[in-house]
Amino acid sequence: MSDQATTPRNALVTGAGQGIGKSIALRLAADGLDVAINDIPANGEAARAVAAEVESLGRRATVALADVSDAQAVDGMVAQVAADLGSLDVMVANAGIAHVKPLLEVTPEEFDHLMSINLRGVHLCYGAAARRMIEQGGGGKIIGACSIVGYRPFPLLGPYSASKWAVRGLTQAAAMEWAQYGITVNAYCPGIVGTAMWDHIDEKLAENEGLRKGAAIEKYSELIHLGRVSVPEDVAKFVSYLASPDSDYMTGQSVMIDGGVQFS
Ligand code: NAD
Numbered sequence: 001m002s003d004q005a006t007t008p009r010n011a012l013v014t015g016a017g018q019g020i021g022k023s024i025a026l027r028l029a030a031d032g033l034d035v036a037i038n039d040i041p042a043n044g045e046a047a048r049a050v051a052a053e054v055e056s057l058g059r060r061a062t063v064a065l066a067d068v069s070d071a072q073a074v075d076g077m078v079a080q081v082a083a084d085l086g087s088l089d090v091m092v093a094n095a096g097i098a099h100v101k102p103l104l105e106v107t108p109e110e111f112d113h114l115m116s117i118n119l120r121g122v123h124l125c126y127g128a129a130a131r132r133m134i135e136q137g138g139g140g141k142i143i144g145a146c147s148i149v150g151y152r153p154f155p156l157l158g159p160y161s162a163s164k165w166a167v168r169g170l171t172q173a174a175a176m177e178w179a180q181y182g183i184t185v186n187a188y189c190p191g192i193v194g195t196a197m198w199d200h201i202d203e204k205l206a207e208n209e210g211l212r213k214g215a216a217i218e219k220y221s222e223l224i225h226l227g228r229v230s231v232p233e234d235v236a237k238f239v240s241y242l243a244s245p246d247s248d249y250m251t252g253q254s255v256m257i258d259g260g261v262q263f264s
Helices: 019-030 041-056 071-085 108-118 120-136 158-181 196-209 215-221 232-243
Strands: 010-013 034-037 061-063 090-093 140-145 183-190 254-257
Touching (some): 010 019, 019 034, 019 090, 090 120, 090 232, 108 120, 108 158, 120 183, 140 232, 158 183, 183 232
Parallel strands (some): 010 090, 034 061, 090 140, 183 254
16 A cells, blocks of 8 residues: 555535534534535535535635435536545545334335435445545545444334445445555444434334334433433544544544444
């Protein structure tokens, strides 16, 4: 593997209009990186607000709206970001969705839709970023969103859990293939983070289990040894490390950052 030639300067974070992605974008800006904010066009206003926050931290920002499941849109997004910021050094493939349903009720269409974002989207973002980084010649950092359910599924989150297991496999394969270019590929595995995604999971689990709203997250939170639900900043701190030269000797890993729910 060649040495990482440069300190990363420019990052792209997908699904960064809210939640964990937003927190990662702001943390990378605080670390001194310029940041491109991706989200779906329907969430464009939120993405622009995050870009303004990045600029208020004294960094450059650009907004690159695209659906990560659309190959052409992802290629266009990466080209735009490299043109706007000058290079792409860090790709955070964060965008993802969750469905909560018994496996026996999941339709083929729902399964494909979830995989198109959580797996195909990560595959497309990893590949477009790697092609760009190889062309630039200076190595890079590729980082993906896995989950604790990438190690041990939650019931009623079957396809979601399978998509995160697949992200773990993809991350390992990409790390093997792209080490020769000085590109490291790692993933973060959050546990139970208080975002819109967990609001949705909580609501659906409560419906399925006949519980009141809020009860499901309380029940699952009992699994957290550190005794509190995660906040997006817990994850962003670890992604900050993965995006920095301090992690140059680490690749192919999917690391739990979950307050001690699941152990690898
Ligand atoms: P969130 O729902 O709050 O935010 C996800 C963002 O992704 C939204 O802004 C959404 O508009 C965007 N998005 C959705 N589909 C997209 C697409 N096709 N293209 C581009 N953007 C798209 O979710 P979050 O909790 O911030 O989760 C972020 C990532 O972390 C996801 O991959 C999720 O699976 C993972 N994760 C979350 C938790 C948790 O507890 N919240 C735990 C483990 C893993």
